[in-house]
Amino acid sequence: MTAAPLANPPIVEIRDLAVPLPDGGDRHNAVDGVSFSVAEGEIVCVVGESGSGKSITAQAIMGLLPKIFAKPKGAILFEGEDLLKATPARMRSLRGSGIGMIFQEPMTALNPVHTVGAQIDEVLRSHLSLPAQERFSRVVKAMEEVGLPDPERMYYSFPHQLSGGQRQRVLIAAALILQPQLLIADEPTTALDVTTQKQILQQIRDLQRSRGMGVLFITHDIGVVAEIADRVVVMKSGKMVETGSVERILTAPEAEYTRMLIAAVPTLEAARPAEPVHGPLALSVKDIAKTYTIRSAFGGTREIAALKPTSLTLHRGETIGVIGESGSGKSTLARCITKLIEPSSGEATLTGDGGQKPFRRRMQIVFQDPYRSLNPRRTVGQSIIEGPMNFGTAKADAWEKARELMALVGLDPAALNRYPHQFSGGQRQRISIARALAMEPEILVADEAVSALDVSVQAQVLKLIDDVQKRFNLAILFITHDLRVAAQICDRLLVMHRGELVEQGSVRAVFSAPSHDYTRRLLDSIPGRRAAA
Amino acid sequence: MTLLSPAQADEGPRNPLLGLAAQALRHPSVLIGGFIVAAIVIMAAAAPWLGTVDPVRINPAMRLKPPSDPFWFGTDLFGRDIYSRVVYGARSSLMVGVSVAACAIVFGVAIGLVTGYFRGLDVVVMRVMDGLMAIPTFLLAIALVSLTRASVGTVVVALTIPEIPRVVRLVRSVVLTVREESYVEAAISVGTPTPLILLRHILPSTIAPLLVLGTYVCAQAILVEAALSFLGTGLPPEISSWGNMISEGRTFFQVMPRLVFLPSLFLALTVLGINLLGDGLRDTLDPRIAKRM
Numbered sequence: 001m002t003a004a005p006l007a008n009p010p011i012v013e014i015r016d017l018a019v020p021l022p023d024g025g026d027r028h029n030a031v032d033g034v035s036f037s038v039a040e041g042e043i044v045c046v047v048g049e050s051g052s053g054k055s056i057t058a059q060a061i062m063g064l065l066p067k068i069f070a071k072p073k074g075a076i077l078f079e080g081e082d083l084l085k086a087t088p089a090r091m092r093s094l095r096g097s098g099i100g101m102i103f104q105e106p107m108t109a110l111n112p113v114h115t116v117g118a119q120i121d122e123v124l125r126s127h128l129s130l131p132a133q134e135r136f137s138r139v140v141k142a143m144e145e146v147g148l149p150d151p152e153r154m155y156y157s158f159p160h161q162l163s164g165g166q167r168q169r170v171l172i173a174a175a176l177i178l179q180p181q182l183l184i185a186d187e188p189t190t191a192l193d194v195t196t197q198k199q200i201l202q203q204i205r206d207l208q209r210s211r212g213m214g215v216l217f218i219t220h221d222i223g224v225v226a227e228i229a230d231r232v233v234v235m236k237s238g239k240m241v242e243t244g245s246v247e248r249i250l251t252a253p254e255a256e257y258t259r260m261l262i263a264a265v266p267t268l269e270a271a272r273p274a275e276p277v278h279g280p281l282a283l284s285v286k287d288i289a290k291t292y293t294i295r296s297a298f299g300g301t302r303e304i305a306a307l308k309p310t311s312l313t314l315h316r317g318e319t320i321g322v323i324g325e326s327g328s329g330k331s332t333l334a335r336c337i338t339k340l341i342e343p344s345s346g347e348a349t350l351t352g353d354g355g356q357k358p359f360r361r362r363m364q365i366v367f368q369d370p371y372r373s374l375n376p377r378r379t380v381g382q383s384i385i386e387g388p389m390n391f392g393t394a395k396a397d398a399w400e401k402a403r404e405l406m407a408l409v410g411l412d413p414a415a416l417n418r419y420p421h422q423f424s425g426g427q428r429q430r431i432s433i434a435r436a437l438a439m440e441p442e443i444l445v446a447d448e449a450v451s452a453l454d455v456s457v458q459a460q461v462l463k464l465i466d467d468v469q470k471r472f473n474l475a476i477l478f479i480t481h482d483l484r485v486a487a488q489i490c491d492r493l494l495v496m497h498r499g500e501l502v503e504q505g506s507v508r509a510v511f512s513a514p515s516h517d518y519t520r521r522l523l524d525s526i527p528g529r530r531a532a533a
Numbered sequence: 534m535t536l537l538s539p540a541q542a543d544e545g546p547r548n549p550l551l552g553l554a555a556q557a558l559r560h561p562s563v564l565i566g567g568f569i570v571a572a573i574v575i576m577a578a579a580a581p582w583l584g585t586v587d588p589v590r591i592n593p594a595m596r597l598k599p600p601s602d603p604f605w606f607g608t609d610l611f612g613r614d615i616y617s618r619v620v621y622g623a624r625s626s627l628m629v630g631v632s633v634a635a636c637a638i639v640f641g642v643a644i645g646l647v648t649g650y651f652r653g654l655d656v657v658v659m660r661v662m663d664g665l666m667a668i669p670t671f672l673l674a675i676a677l678v679s680l681t682r683a684s685v686g687t688v689v690v691a692l693t694i695p696e697i698p699r700v701v702r703l704v705r706s707v708v709l710t711v712r713e714e715s716y717v718e719a720a721i722s723v724g725t726p727t728p729l730i731l732l733r734h735i736l737p738s739t740i741a742p743l744l745v746l747g748t749y750v751c752a753q754a755i756l757v758e759a760a761l762s763f764l765g766t767g768l769p770p771e772i773s774s775w776g777n778m779i780s781e782g783r784t785f786f787q788v789m790p791r792l793v794f795l796p797s798l799f800l801a802l803t804v805l806g807i808n809l810l811g812d813g814l815r816d817t818l819d820p821r822i823a824k825r826m
Contacts, residue, residue, distance in 0.1 A: 340718055360724035373715035377737045383716075387723030412536040422539040430537075432719070439723060 010037035011214040016074035030056045032238040038214040045217045045229035049454035053238035063091040100175030104187040106167035110159040117155030120174040142173040165196035186218045193325035198525040223528030264455040266484040270507035279316030281351045282475035288346035307332040308500045319476040321490030329499035352442045364436035368448035370428035374420040381416030387439045405434040426457035445477045562813030569806025577623035585617035588773040618773040625774040633754035634747045636693040641700020649708025662698035683769040707739045741818035748811030752804045775800045
């Protein structure tokens with residue numbers, strides 16, 4: 001490991017940090033022997049998959065470790081002062097004035113019953129004694145600085161009146177109003193749409209440059225690393241795997257794990273040929289639409305078009321990717337097609353040869369969240385055989401089929417009588433796929449099926465979906481917000497924006513020559529695109 | 534292809550509910566409350582073998598006697614054995630408490646599951662429940678007793694009706710959350726019929742909060758039954774019940790405080806035990822239940 005010589009003195013230096021885990025965990029230390037530093041004017045990215053200890057490291061610096069952890073060992077030197085030895089009162093005064101922090105979920109980090117201005121003001125009130133008029137003008141100035149529109153009016157807004165990106169800007173304003181030397185950002189853009197993420201990353205970059213502060217940026221996304229980092233620390237299972245400048249880590253990673261992490265990020269190259277798939281027609285959707293009517297207490301009604309009339313056709317052996325950001329109507333489309341919600345107009349017709357089979361046997365869906373899509377109180381075997389048994393398959397036959405499917409999705413059939421909490425996220429998603437396949441469907445709808453998974457696991461599950469498609473000649477409707485994932489598995493893409501289908505075409509055509517303005521913006525926002533190109 | 538084993542392979546198949554139950558048994562409130570409740574239940578069940586005599590046999594010659602050999606706690610106004618009446622009184626109290634809790638839960642779960650799941654019904658049924666909730670227990674009991682006559686059944690009905698809406702609200706709130714879970718959607722998409730979805734995928738989530746609510750309903754019912762009996766609108770006077778004993782003893786409270794003191798002590802102990810048990814169960818089974826109730 002060659003650490004580049006630092007141009008500036010370090011603001012925070014972490015030496016041999018170890019955070020012990022309570023007994024009964026999968027390892028002794030949540031964080032084990034981690035040493036790195038953040039200097040003035042640089043952005044250090046800590047990157048790792050879930051369970052790598054990256055957030056624990058950030059919490060240890062802030063002195064905000066949950067109580068289940070014992071006192072950390074090692075040293076955290078903030079401008080020469082060891083934070084692990086600091087009194088709670090000293091830490092309180094440092095938070096905000098010396099170290100600012102922003103979090104992943106901007107909705108839960110803000111108090112819903114106070115105006116956003118008052119919440120930024122709280123930082124000032126607890127650290128300084130200033131007249132109200134001056135505090136107000138400083139808050140407004142801070143809100144202006146993070147690019148919030150019309151700050152004097154927005155001061156009096158409540159968090160729910162703001163968009164996700166605006167809320168994150170409010171948090172940044174609160175974290176930076178006292179000009180701290182260090183900003184800790186824990187996955188600040190993970191919950192945001194990709195176009196918003198791009199703006200927030202740019203904002204953090206600009207503020208860091210103009211103030212010359214150090215930023216410790218925690219992320220799981222190599223693309224974000226490429227976008228924002230000066231130096232990178234790679235973590236795995238609580239240990240530091242490798243550290244170095246962003247150019248070196250991305251172009252010449254030394255550790256095997258870093259190489260795997262970078263290789264697992266899907267490229268934007270279309271993996272499938274641009275020629276249309278000529279399988280038999282499986283699904284024909286005609287002008288399907290969903291409108292919600294909201295009745296107010298005074299008898300007025302307001303209509304919200306979640307999905308404007310949309311048509312599509314899907315062939316056996318073909319994968320269509322539906323891409324779009326939150327609120328684009330892509331999940332509504334999936335739910336209308338699978339008849340989980342009733343469309344307001346239009347219809348989805350199954351056109352395959354299995355005309356005698358009931359609808360639910362012909363179309364199956366895999367959900368996003370592997371922690372919620374299996375009933376925690378039923379064994380995975382019970383979950384898999386539920387569908388076939390609903391349609392009259394004998395229990396013994398269904399069980400035999402479930403054993404085959406478990407092996408097919410790469411899990412030990414002996415694990416059928418285990419409960420979901422005993423499996424990892426990726427394994428649960430395999431079980432969900434096995435449950436869908438148990439119905440022998442012609443069409444599989446995958447609603448953000450790999451979005452909640454770490455990149456390395458994501459690659460494996462994508463490969464599994466690809467394998468089962470070939471094996472059963474499935475028609476797949478693949479809903480995702482991630483264009484890289486879509487490029488890996490789809491033949492055709494539909495781009496949705498505000499409930500409307502704005503563009504469709506082969507993956508290559510959409511990526512190389514996007515015709516709609518929104519598609520261009522979406523493509524342009526993919527983090528790390530310049531570095532990858 | 535190598536097959537993957539579960540991430541946590543060493544613990545074997547284990548139902549998450551069983552894990553919670555094991556955890557609950559280590560909670561001090563559950564232990565203490567459970568011990569008290571178990572002791573009272575054993576006392577009630579084994580009443581005839583605990584050195585008791587017939588609790589309703591009137592013996593005018595032995596009125597208001599101090600404690601002696603056959604009458605360990607002395608006798609009351611009609612010469613009945615106080616000790617026997619206290620022991621047998623546990624039977625009436627527990628029977629009323631458990632029956633009220635059981636009836637309220639059976640009706641409440643049935644109504645709550647259906648209203649929570651079918652949105653159309655929700656508006657109508659919940660307004661009916663609001664109406665039921667507004668009925669004062671005492672007035673209802675007095676009305677029922679004056680319409681029919683004092684009996685265990687009347688008391689149970691009078692106490693159950695106002696409790697049903699509380700159970701319905703709890704079950705409905707659980708159903709409203711669970712019905713949005715992906716696993717319920719997954720069950721719909723594999724063609725599971727709606728009644729099975731309710732029983733198989735939604736009902737189990739209500740068990741833990743219902744256990745907790747059940748203990749509160751039970752304790753409340755025992756207290757209200759005693760109060761009703763004290764007012765003379767509860768259990769008929771010939772039944773040994775702690776409320777009846779307190780009521781009859783109050784005239785002689787100053788000369789023989791034990792007439793009131795002993796049944797009150799057992800009443801307080803029983804309610805305390807059940808409440809401790811409920812608090813402990815709430816802490817371990819469902820930390821968020823306080824928000825739902």
